[in-house]
Amino acid sequence: MTEAKKLVLTFKGSHGKSTSLTLAKFKEPVDPAKVKAAMTTIAQSKIFVTKEGHFKYMTPVSARIVATQTDAVDGVATEVSL
Template sequence: MKTLELTFNAEFGTARISIRNPKEPIDPAQVKAVMNQLVTTDVFKSPNGDLVSPKSARVISRETQDIELP
């Protein structure tokens, strides 16, 4: 499973938004444009206040493997 994690500078620290199973390939320019739009439209509120600016984005990959017990 992959998760796209968007990190923003907020009024009182940082804020994160996680998106499961993002559409690939991920276009960095499009990610930044969407992040800027989220800041501008003020759609999300965080415990650390309003989103101020994009900080970073990353894709987190997780792999699960079952272990058969004897």
């Protein structure tokens, strides 16, 4: 059994759609103030754009840690989200 954690940062883009930035490596425990500050910096940088030219990460919406557990069953891997 293996467990992996990801930090998922969700933003609203300038095109009005939600989009996420997923980080596989991050420092734990997560400091909410630092995450909020990082998301604000990403949004203000306006360096990530869609192929249509819309800013991808315009407004910070939420941040969450997603843990995934992977178990081998008879040689076949199955994933269960926690």
